[in-house]
Amino acid sequence: MDDDKKNDSAVDEQPPTAEASAEAPEESSAGGSDEESTKTVLLEENIDYKDLYLRAVADYDNLKKETLRLRQEYAKYATGEVVEQMLPVLDNLKKALEHAPTNCEQWVSGIKLIREQFERVMEAIGVSPLGVVGEDFDPVKHEALLREKGDGLKVDTVxxxxxxxxxxxxxxLRPAKVSVAE
Known part of the structure; x- marks a missing residue:
């Protein structure tokens, strides 16, 4: 069976005969338009491949830009979890100052310095407070816990x-817990 395959391939590989050579000039003389059409097809394919190449380069450039943007955004917000954990500490410092004994002026002064230092650090990493008395209630920035009379303030004002x-x-990171005017 292997011998049959070898014989078949040997037949396929025989050099062209004189008849085949005689036919070839006829094809080439009539094939001038074939060469033109082949040339046109090749030029069109070349244009198509060039277009595909340019698109691939543009896609790669866009991918690089998007990756850079995502990396910058990730770096910008990477400290978020740490900051969220530090917020209760800041709140407790503020509460301690609100309930400090009156005869411990140095203690109060020290705690105030700690709070100011902590707030500067938070500000330096991009953390800023939300919630100011008198601003309009915004459900994205505020969490309304109470409604109370707002002397001279319009409805839904903090x-x-x-x-x-x-x-x-x-x-x-955390909406402000507020009381809103009714």
């Missing part, structure tokens, strides 16, 4: 900030 909220750059 009357009191119960617990400040914080944001890291543009991302809200």
């Amino acid at each position: 009357v009191r900030v119960i617990e400040p909220g914080y944001k890291l750059h543009e991302k809200i």
